[in-house]
Amino acid sequence: MGAIWAVTQTEKGEAKGISFETIAAGQKLAAALGKPLEAVVLGAGVRGAAEKVAVRKVERVRLIDVPKLDPYTPDPYTAALQQAIEAEKPDFVLFPHTYQVRDWVPRLAAALDAGFVSDVVDFRAEGGEPVFVRQPYQGKLNADYVFAGTGLRLVSFQAGAFLADDAAKGDSAAEIVEQAVDLSGVEVRTQVLDTFQEVENKVDLSRADVIVAVGRGIGKQENLGLIEELAAALGGQLAASRPVCDNEWLPMDRQIGSSGQTVAPRLYLAVGISGAIQHLVGMKNSGTIVAINKDANAPIFSVADYGIVGDLFEVVPALTAKVREARGA
Amino acid sequence: MKIVVCIKQVPERDARLRIALDGKSVDTTGVATEINESDQYALEAGLRLAEGAGGEVVALLLGPDQAEEAIRRALAMGAARAIHLNDAAFQDGDASATAKALAAAARQEAPDLVLTGLQSDDAGWSQTGVLLAERLGWPSATLIMEIEQPADGRIKVKRELESGWFQWITLPLPAVLTIQSGIYPVRYATLKGIMGAKKKEMKKLGPLDLGLDPGEVGAAGRRVELHRLYVPVKTAQAEILGGDVATATAALVDRLQKEAKVL
Numbered sequence A: 001m002g003a004i005w006a007v008t009q010t011e012k013g014e015a016k017g018i019s020f021e022t023i024a025a026g027q028k029l030a031a032a033l034g035k036p037l038e039a040v041v042l043g044a045g046v047r048g049a050a051e052k053v054a055v056r057k058v059e060r061v062r063l064i065d066v067p068k069l070d071p072y073t074p075d076p077y078t079a080a081l082q083q084a085i086e087a088e089k090p091d092f093v094l095f096p097h098t099y100q101v102r103d104w105v106p107r108l109a110a111a112l113d114a115g116f117v118s119d120v121v122d123f124r125a126e127g128g129e130p131v132f133v134r135q136p137y138q139g140k141l142n143a144d145y146v147f148a149g150t151g152l153r154l155v156s157f158q159a160g161a162f163l164a165d166d167a168a169k170g171d172s173a174a175e176i177v178e179q180a181v182d183l184s185g186v187e188v189r190t191q192v193l194d195t196f197q198e199v200e201n202k203v204d205l206s207r208a209d210v211i212v213a214v215g216r217g218i219g220k221q222e223n224l225g226l227i228e229e230l231a232a233a234l235g236g237q238l239a240a241s242r243p244v245c246d247n248e249w250l251p252m253d254r255q256i257g258s259s260g261q262t263v264a265p266r267l268y269l270a271v272g273i274s275g276a277i278q279h280l281v282g283m284k285n286s287g288t289i290v291a292i293n294k295d296a297n298a299p300i301f302s303v304a305d306y307g308i309v310g311d312l313f314e315v316v317p318a319l320t321a322k323v324r325e326a327r328g329a
Numbered sequence B: 001m002k003i004v005v006c007i008k009q010v011p012e013r014d015a016r017l018r019i020a021l022d023g024k025s026v027d028t029t030g031v032a033t034e035i036n037e038s039d040q041y042a043l044e045a046g047l048r049l050a051e052g053a054g055g056e057v058v059a060l061l062l063g064p065d066q067a068e069e070a071i072r073r074a075l076a077m078g079a080a081r082a083i084h085l086n087d088a089a090f091q092d093g094d095a096s097a098t099a100k101a102l103a104a105a106a107r108q109e110a111p112d113l114v115l116t117g118l119q120s121d122d123a124g125w126s127q128t129g130v131l132l133a134e135r136l137g138w139p140s141a142t143l144i145m146e147i148e149q150p151a152d153g154r155i156k157v158k159r160e161l162e163s164g165w166f167q168w169i170t171l172p173l174p175a176v177l178t179i180q181s182g183i184y185p186v187r188y189a190t191l192k193g194i195m196g197a198k199k200k201e202m203k204k205l206g207p208l209d210l211g212l213d214p215g216e217v218g219a220a221g222r223r224v225e226l227h228r229l230y231v232p233v234k235t236a237q238a239e240i241l242g243g244d245v246a247t248a249t250a251a252l253v254d255r256l257q258k259e260a261k262v263l
């Protein structure tokens, strides 16, 4: 019987926090299927990360520590894990669904001809077979997936689907074994020139008390005045979903989400935003969340405290007037 | 320079999604469609590269007859010609089976560059571009936000990383790039473009034309299977403030003042 592997993503020698979410998912899957869980830590100079991971309840930590794995590039990563998998033959290999995982794990899947269920939010076992839940159609629908055939199975878990704090600790630290891989023959085709942060954000939305965020539902740039007035009435900052910034209706530094800013104001108003996961990760910890959307089934309503289902072009002006009245302005 | 751009036809953003009787798919009858969002950006990026360096963009799509509409749009935007992988054997594939077919078609074209979207708005695997790169044996880079004209057989691109970080990298051609939404403003099809599209070549291919066994593509070639598609049960339910606009907005202000105490 093969093991379940939870692969840790490292950054500057540290295990990324989301890796512990993968371990939490792995512990749950291991319990459901009666298989052992092992952690895999790969990178360069990552023994410290492996020691942190070994505190969690896993059978062992497999350490793949090779200079060629820094900086991250897809070729040596793929080769390293492929060699380890071919040597040890795990049944499942689990990953966090990060940008880096999107960059190389499909390559691993193709190289090993393995199935890969990506961006999973939950799973359950049915007759010994795990059923993985995904949210296709931008989170509007749920889908149950199973693996076909008996080959190697790869799974990646959406950020926040499992909690890092739920990754139980072991009675004592797990053993760390060095997993031998030979990358001498691996050609690194990608050359990294520069890794950098775009010029400092001009607006720091993380300090805002009230945020009014606008999405594609606004239709066009000329309509933004409506939202600006509401933000002004509330004394809040204006923010946006990605498509609004992609279309250059608002500058990039107003974007909330996985590739924008992460905020937690006392009040977050989402107007004409559907609530895709990449947006939600940037704002779901806000105090009070209000959603205004014409679609009663929009996923944003599942994180909102209050909602109005309706046309924003009618709702927003009325709301602005009511807020002004309430604040005596 | 020759550039293949993979485009997928997906339901329009605000389309009402109905689950089909089989419980495994979306009923597409009468549902408006569009070119997947990040694929529109991939097409724009491909057209800019080809215009800059001289060369052509070939649109590549796997899908049923109805997907011709997406192909026409790509041709109207400026693709020189199109390849439509259209055969019953291609239906209901997962990312792996679809990538296998797309890779075979791309190989026949022998382009310098294959561009895909980062992620499809319906299936949302974010796998296909990288899968097809490995099938072709080519390097790849994902989440691309800027592309420079190739020089000396290498191409320089800017990748988006998490939380506001970016990275400039180079990779040798031929290569596969997956394009992130927002890379460049997407052009509209002009009337001239729409008229011209009617005369452009649209080649329809099946698995045998690609040297593939029908048993390794589509549903038969899947590594993962969709068992059930359903409307999610909402976890935390928002309090929906009903009534006419005046009533709903008054109720909201009242809640914000008295319950949430944020006003």
Ligand SMILES: Cc1cc2nc3c(=O)[nH]c(=O)nc-3n(C[C@H](O)[C@H](O)[C@H](O)COP(=O)(O)OP(=O)(O)OC[C@H]3O[C@@H](n4cnc5c(N)ncnc54)[C@H](O)[C@@H]3O)c2cc1C
Pocket: A138, A214, A215, A216, A217, A218, A240, A241, A242, A243, A244, A255, A256, A257, A258, A259, A260, A271, A272, A273, A274, A275, A276, A277, A278, A279, A282, A292, A293, A294, A295, A298, A310, A311, A312, A313, B013, B014, B118, B119
């Ligand atoms: C790797 C990656 C990173 C990403 N990073 C981010 C990120 O940082 N931030 C981000 O926001 N997104 C990000 N995205 C994109 C994300 O997946 C969604 O596509 C995006 O958040 C959708 O934006 P939206 O809700 O404004 O648009 P849509 O999904 O198009 O939703 C528009 C909404 O407006 C509603 N609407 C339309 N008209 C009206 C009206 N008249 N009145 C009321 N409601 C109306 C519709 O019902 C719909 O719900 C990322 C995606 C990927 C793949």
Ligand SMILES: Nc1ncnc2c1ncn2[C@@H]1O[C@H](COP(=O)(O)O)[C@@H](O)[C@H]1O
Pocket: B006, B007, B008, B009, B036, B038, B039, B060, B061, B062, B063, B095, B098, B102, B115, B116, B117, B118, B119, B120, B121, B123, B124, B125, B126, B127, B128, B129
């Ligand atoms: N049927 C298809 N035809 C053409 N391109 C596709 C198809 N499916 C996926 N792609 C491409 O692969 C990208 C990623 O899709 P996915 O892996 O499903 O998220 C899309 O943005 C498209 O560019």
